[in-house]
Amino acid sequence: MNPSAESHSGAGASTAAEAPNASTAPELGEHRHVGLGAIAGAAGVSKATASRALRHPDTVSPGSLAKVRRALAILGVDSGSHDAPSRQMVALVKPAAPAGNVDPYARLFDLLTSRVFAQGIAAVHVEAAAYRADALAESLLGSAGSEPHVQGAIVLGGGAAGELAAKLAERHLPQIRVSNARHEDGISRIVLDATDGIATAVQHLVHLGHRRIGLAVLRDSAAAVRIAGFRKSMAQVLHIPATRDQAPVVEAAGGTMAGVAAAEELLHLQCSAVIACAPSLSFGILEAAARARLDVPRDLSLLTVGDMPDADVIAPPLSQVSYDWEAIAVSALNEVRTMMANPGEAAAIDYSMTPDLVLRASAVPPQRR
Incomplete structure (x- = not known):
């Protein structure tokens, strides 16, 4: 050869x-x-x-x-x-x-x-x-x-x-x-396009009965569009003004610890469900729930937007809005x-x-x- x-x-x-x-x-x-x-x-x-x-x-x-x-x-x-x-x-x-x-x-x-x-x-x-x-x-x-x-x-x-x-x-x-x-x-x-994915996540969580839904999003160039899409979806599905109080959002830096801090803030705001827009934020939310002795999904529902490595073998297996890679x-x-x-x-x-x-x-x- x-x-x-x-x-x-x-x-x-x-x-x-x-x-x-x-x-x-x-x-x-x-x-x-x-x-x-x-x-x-x-x-x-x-x-x-x-x-x-x-x-x-x-x-x-x-x-x-x-x-x-x-x-x-x-x-x-x-x-x-x-x-x-x-x-x-x-x-x-x-x-x-x-x-x-x-x-x-x-x-x-x-x-x-x-x-x-x-x-x-x-x-x-x-x-x-x-x-x-x-x-x-x-x-x-x-x-x-x-x-x-x-x-x-x-x-x-x-x-x-x-x-x-x-x-x-x-x-x-x-x-x-x-x-x-x-x-x-x-x-x-x-x-x-994560905005359509966020809208799908909101619709699913509302269908399950959640009314207090929070969004954890990375602080990057796409954050503003994702936040706007989230609040628009919340307003349309729940027929609310979707203000900061009614549709809480936390912007976070990258990394699991940033996800922990974001989750702690959303838990403090009494969210029963969280949509995470990055794998690191999802891991952070799981960690924050464990620290607070909360069970996912019994005490807090979690849905990830984007690719989540090994989402099907994590405890609990994570629901996600994912792309056809x-x-x-x-x-x-x-x-x-x-x-x-x-x-x-x-x-x-x-x-x-x-x-x-x-x-x-x-x-x-x-x-x-």
């Missing part, structure tokens, strides 16, 4: 910055032999599965085939696929999760990685860090006037990732953003590949993804406490 100099993979901001010039990557023309055991180990499959994937790819499952192709790319080995695009790399960018916080894009990031490698394209992982947008952009694009090291990008989230997206846009790199806020920046975007991954990759095939010609897209309600055991009719 021949090495592929285009197949680099980085993890973290520093690795991504070095990926295009990594000294460990094989040079064109360099011959390198990688054993079947190394490929199987990197892919997390058996040697037999790895062998079938290399010799008879149609006899293994799509998931196993994607793992083997990803391992080949990471090891710097050409899979021998003649229909894979030549010299193509896509940057997958997400913001670094703050210490103690839960990465809300973890599942989408993994799905995108699998799909990119399954299509024979190399992925460069980038964790965007504050104040490093210029350096990261240069590592991905090279110097002005040169050919970029990557041919496209999928950028998840805002903050530092948004700053990097702006730098990539200045060099006209085909890219699409997936975020929870809409901006007039001319970049193609898939918006994770598989559909989002497919849409994002298809869009950026279309842009890469027709650079400068594709019109910018801008559409929203509405989440669905997944009922589990953390929300029940209110009881006295």
Whole structure:
């Protein structure tokens, strides 16, 4: 098998910055032999599965085939696929999760990685860090006037990732953003519209009989829209003015302890149910309820808006309003590949993804406490 100099993979901001010039990557023309055991180990499959994937790819499952192709790319080995695009790399960018916080894009990031490698394209992982947008952009694009090291990008989230997206846009790199806020920046975007999800959560809790519902939301660029959507839904469903007193909201920083503080404030306001707009806030609310010797859901119902890792195995299993991450991954990759095939010609897209309600055991009719 021949090495592929285009197949680099980085993890973290520093690795991504070095990926295009990594000294460990094989040079064109360099011959390198990688054993079947190394490929199987990197892919997390058996040697037999790895062998079938290399010799008879149609006899293994799509998931196993994607793992083997990803391992080949990471090891710097050409899979021998003649229909894979030549010299193509896509940057997958997400913001670094703050210490103690839960990465809300973890599942989408993994799905995108699998799909990119399954299509024979190399992925460069980038964790965007504050104040490093210029350096990261240069590592991905090279110097002005040169050919970029990557041919496209999928950028998840805002903050530092948004700053990097702006730098990539200045060099006209085909890219699409997936975020929870809409901006007039001319970049193609898939918006994770939480306002409809919040409205669904309000309707469900009111249907259960709750009238005192609180909202815990991260203090970020999407907070104002989410708060407005929450109060509008409360007013429409409960036929109340939905003032601060009647529709209490707490804005919190990231991290579980911020969720604890938010929950304590909402409990003090006698909320019988809370809608949390981030995984870290949900964990904080569970912790605050335990400290107050309250049972979830008997004493406090909890419903999470957004992706909640392992929501079905948490005690109690958490009801949530979640997105179809598989559909989002497919849409994002298809869009950026279309842009890469027709650079400068594709019109910018801008559409929203509405989440669905997944009922589990953390929300029940209110009881006295």
